[in-house]
Amino acid sequence: MTNKLKYFIGNWKMFGDPSSLKIINQIHSFCGRFKSRGKKNKIILCVPNTLIYFFTTKIKSKFVSIGAQNCHHQKNYGSFTGSVNAMMLKKTGARYIILGHSENRSEGDTNQIIKKKIESALKQKLNIIFCIGETFKEKKVGKTLSVIRRQMRSSIDKKYNLNKIIIAYEPIWSIGSGKIPKIQELKKIFIFIKNEFKKNFKTKVSPAVLYGGSVNDNNIKKFSSISEIDGFLIGGASQSSKKFIDIIKNYYK
Numbered sequence: 001m002t003n004k005l006k007y008f009i010g011n012w013k014m015f016g017d018p019s020s021l022k023i024i025n026q027i028h029s030f031c032g033r034f035k036s037r038g039k040k041n042k043i044i045l046c047v048p049n050t051l052i053y054f055f056t057t058k059i060k061s062k063f064v065s066i067g068a069q070n071c072h073h074q075k076n077y078g079s080f081t082g083s084v085n086a087m088m089l090k091k092t093g094a095r096y097i098i099l100g101h102s103e104n105r106s107e108g109d110t111n112q113i114i115k116k117k118i119e120s121a122l123k124q125k126l127n128i129i130f131c132i133g134e135t136f137k138e139k140k141v142g143k144t145l146s147v148i149r150r151q152m153r154s155s156i157d158k159k160y161n162l163n164k165i166i167i168a169y170e171p172i173w174s175i176g177s178g179k180i181p182k183i184q185e186l187k188k189i190f191i192f193i194k195n196e197f198k199k200n201f202k203t204k205v206s207p208a209v210l211y212g213g214s215v216n217d218n219n220i221k222k223f224s225s226i227s228e229i230d231g232f233l234i235g236g237a238s239q240s241s242k243k244f245i246d247i248i249k250n251y252y253k
């Protein structure tokens with residue numbers, strides 16, 4: 001196990017109200033204690049838009065950052081009922097944003113729309129957690145690598161500030177299902193993503209690449225043998241401070 005920076009990012013999805021501040025506070029106190037033991041971790045909680053301003057004004061935490069989960073692709077204000085754009089999220093206090101999540105792709109986000117969202121978020125200097133991943137059907141017919149290659153190539157441009165992009169590999173069949181990929185297969189996919197990124201976007205270093213999909217406190221240890229994994233995007237289990245904290249603890253056990 002290396003001392004390389006690891007990301008533990010929570011995706012709260014449609015969960016939480018102002019009383020959920022206690023979850024953030026508990027994670028914050030844990031991080032304060034844990035960091036002092038010499039581990040380099042970045043903890044980010046991507047919460048519903050309704051909570052971003054409240055949380056960022058209540059917690060002045062150097063250990064926990066707050067992010068958003070999606071945005072409208074238009075950069076400026078416009079007639080899009082119920083939507084918010086990257087500028088509004090940035091002004092509300094978000095520092096990170098998840099884009100390309102499969103739950104948003106299934107509601108119509110194409111690679112092209114995601115590209116526009118990435119551009120608008122980069123304009124606001126938000127850090128992007130860009131989700132890619134294949135369906136079970138695509139996996140079965142051996143299309144995993146070609147699907148994720150297409151997702152990266154069609155939504156990212158080498159002109160972008162690539163330091164602001166974190167990739168989250170999230171096989172769609174794994175999200176919320178309790179199923180995780182075989183460790184050897186996952187290692188190959190991570191090596192592929194990192195090489196593909198360097199080759200296609202002409203960078204010397206690859207971005208941080210995270211794994212997401214049914215990560216919990218019981219299975220987290222399995223991932224620690226893959227040195228290419230730079231952290232985790234955690235959905236359901238991040239809605240409980242105990243589970244989220246146990247994931248971090250058990251990863252380092």
Ligand code: PEP
Nearest residue numbers: 175176212213214235236
């Ligand atoms: C997610 O939605 O990004 C996710 C990883 O969900 P879960 O951990 O619940 O599978």
